[in-house]
Amino acid sequence: MCGIFGYIGEDDPLQTCLLGLEQLEYRGYDSTGIAGLVDGQIAICKEVGKLSQLKAKLTLQRLTIAIGHTRWATHGKVTPVNAHPHQDVQEAIALVHNGIIENYEELKEELHTQGVRFQTETDTEVLTNLIAKCYTGDLVQAVQKALLRVRGHFAFALVHKHHPQEIIAAARECPLSIGVNDAHTESIISSDPNAFLGKTLNVLFLRSGEIAKVEKGKVSVFDSQLRSLAKKTERLDAGTAAPSKEGFEHFMLKEIYEQPSTVQKAYLGRLEEGEVQFESLSEEFRTPSQICFIACGTSAHAGAIGALLVEDFAAIPSHYEIASEARYRILPQNTLIVAISQSGETADTLAAVREMKARGYKVLGICNVKNSTLTRETDACIFLKAGPEVSVCSTKAFTSQITVLYLFAQFLSGKRVSEDLKNVPAQIEKVLECAPRIQQIAKKYSRFNNFFFLGRRYMFPTCMEAALKLKEISYVNANGYAAGELKHGPIALLDPHFPVIAFCANHQTEEKIVSNVQEVKARSAPILALAPESLKGIAKIVDDVIWLPNTSDALAPFASTVAGQLFAYFVAKERGCDIDQPRNLAKSVTVE
Numbered sequence: 001m002c003g004i005f006g007y008i009g010e011d012d013p014l015q016t017c018l019l020g021l022e023q024l025e026y027r028g029y030d031s032t033g034i035a036g037l038v039d040g041q042i043a044i045c046k047e048v049g050k051l052s053q054l055k056a057k058l059t060l061q062r063l064t065i066a067i068g069h070t071r072w073a074t075h076g077k078v079t080p081v082n083a084h085p086h087q088d089v090q091e092a093i094a095l096v097h098n099g100i101i102e103n104y105e106e107l108k109e110e111l112h113t114q115g116v117r118f119q120t121e122t123d124t125e126v127l128t129n130l131i132a133k134c135y136t137g138d139l140v141q142a143v144q145k146a147l148l149r150v151r152g153h154f155a156f157a158l159v160h161k162h163h164p165q166e167i168i169a170a171a172r173e174c175p176l177s178i179g180v181n182d183a184h185t186e187s188i189i190s191s192d193p194n195a196f197l198g199k200t201l202n203v204l205f206l207r208s209g210e211i212a213k214v215e216k217g218k219v220s221v222f223d224s225q226l227r228s229l230a231k232k233t234e235r236l237d238a239g240t241a242a243p244s245k246e247g248f249e250h251f252m253l254k255e256i257y258e259q260p261s262t263v264q265k266a267y268l269g270r271l272e273e274g275e276v277q278f279e280s281l282s283e284e285f286r287t288p289s290q291i292c293f294i295a296c297g298t299s300a301h302a303g304a305i306g307a308l309l310v311e312d313f314a315a316i317p318s319h320y321e322i323a324s325e326a327r328y329r330i331l332p333q334n335t336l337i338v339a340i341s342q343s344g345e346t347a348d349t350l351a352a353v354r355e356m357k358a359r360g361y362k363v364l365g366i367c368n369v370k371n372s373t374l375t376r377e378t379d380a381c382i383f384l385k386a387g388p389e390v391s392v393c394s395t396k397a398f399t400s401q402i403t404v405l406y407l408f409a410q411f412l413s414g415k416r417v418s419e420d421l422k423n424v425p426a427q428i429e430k431v432l433e434c435a436p437r438i439q440q441i442a443k444k445y446s447r448f449n450n451f452f453f454l455g456r457r458y459m460f461p462t463c464m465e466a467a468l469k470l471k472e473i474s475y476v477n478a479n480g481y482a483a484g485e486l487k488h489g490p491i492a493l494l495d496p497h498f499p500v501i502a503f504c505a506n507h508q509t510e511e512k513i514v515s516n517v518q519e520v521k522a523r524s525a526p527i528l529a530l531a532p533e534s535l536k537g538i539a540k541i542v543d544d545v546i547w548l549p550n551t552s553d554a555l556a557p558f559a560s561t562v563a564g565q566l567f568a569y570f571v572a573k574e575r576g577c578d579i580d581q582p583r584n585l586a587k588s589v590t591v592e
């Protein structure tokens with residue numbers, strides 16, 4: 001789950017690579033590194049930590065060609081030696097890699113018996129040496145031969161000291177795009193075409209099993225049998241504006257405050273005069289007998305809310321599956337698969353999509369990032385239009401996802417619909433106005449290390465999402481739980497040091513959640529309630545309340561979510577955590 005970048009052309013390869021890596025840092029920030037050629041020899045500079053740390057210690061002079069890497073560690077600890085690029089023992093090749101070589105142990109042993117002595121714990125060093133062993137003068141051939149031995153999924157780029165004018169790239173089930181400018185004076189390789197900042201390029205996407213020879217202004221692509229392929233290109237203008245915090249202390253806070261507008265963007269032009277229209281959806285998507293939402297993390301929580309919405313609005317049986325588990329399930333024919341992903345690059349989600357497509361299911365994508373892999377592999381795609389989400393902790397993408405899912409459920413109902421969704425931006429504004437009070441409350445709760453987040457019906461996935469926010473940026477143990485389940489075991493954990501956050505904004509289950517709150521109070525656990533203004537009585541039972549605007553159950557996740565995001569943000573701030581780039585995480589999780 002790393003970012004790969006490569007450059008050959010008339011701009012300064014080193015500086016272009018650094019710019020590209022800045023855009024790819026969301027894919028991992030355990031370490032970064034750059035390799036290139038100086039006077040016919042490989043030169044490498046790599047550092048543990050973020051790109052800023054590499055820049056501070058950059059020892060490289062002007063390179064004639066460059067490849068770069070930003071790492072999210074899979075094989076091997078976060079150490080300087082395990083950072084990419086990696087070299088073969090002869091120091092002829094430097095290679096950057098995203099993905100996993102599954103049979104690397106077996107290959108390592110084999111290479112070891114042939115005299116290769118390894119310096120690192122990585123699968124990448126094994127791949128590099130395997131390619132070096134297969135090399136007899138033609139780099140493409142060496143890569144093709146090596147890949148016949150390799151199991152796993154990957155994208156990589158390499159340079160060789162005897163081939164100063166070429167970068168070889170290859171991919172198997174991991175994204176890799178290659179862009180060439182109109183004047184044919186430069187070529188760029190990237191895990192994400194959105195990193196081609198400020199360039200207008202003709203871009204091709206490597207498909208699984210393809211190998212590319214990238215030269216200045218020219219790309220030749222081969223299949224796994226080394227047959228030359230004519231690849232279609234797409235014209236892509238990556239724009240010039242790098243995302244900015246616009247005065248906010250963190251991207252997360254900026255993105256939380258963007259939500260009145262991003263929710264609006266998600267329904268604008270799609271909900272008019274009681275009718276829902278999606279530009280990309282034909283009528284055939286209206287009649288599934290069942291729906292299965294697949295996604296990971298925050299997007300999976302959106303899927304869980306989507307399932308409730310579809311059942312409530314359209315009476316179509318629906319459920320959600322965590323993407324990494326979905327492939328093992330049996331689903332009835334005519335089940336529509338809806339894959340949700342902010343990035344469109346999440347490996348677990350893509351693997352499930354491929355499996356479902358191979359089994360003949362129709363797959364609809366809901367995605368934020370244009371040109372991402374998900375958008376190319378699904379039968380149709382609805383875009384969130386939320387703009388780039390930079391903070392690793394997903395916020396605005398979630399509220400845009402549930403906006404689109406709300407519309408989608410209304411679309412499936414086939415009826416004229418209410419336009420109450422248009423009240424959501426104002427409801428979110430109301431919660432944002434409470435930020436100072438939420439900050440005060442968060443300060444009080446920031447000293448605890450364990451939390452339960454409880455909710456029923458729509459508030460169940462909502463509280464799971466809020467708990468995920470807290471744990472990923474504050475490093476505290478926060479678990480979202482169905483409120484009714486607490487008494488079946490977890491209640492044993494409660495004491496005055498184990499607070500409960502009760503999500504009370506689901507009217508249908510109001511009395512039951514109030515009873516659950518009483519059960520918690522009887523065990524002396526501190527209680528914070530997120531409650532609608534109509535539930536006045538709750539203030540007498542709990543220690544603290546964040547008041548939310550009254551709304552229908554189906555719309556309640558919006559305000560409760562925003563309150564939960566602010567709570568997590570202020571707890572993390574109080575605890576001094578790295579809010580936008582929490583430890584051990586990456587924005588886009590591209591390994592299974």
Ligand code: M6R
Pocket residue numbers: 296297298299340341342343344345346349392393394395468469472587588589
């Ligand atoms: O890009 P995706 O929506 O597919 O990402 C899925 C999860 O990795 C992501 O939502 C993750 O859980 C976030 N860090 C949560 O804030």
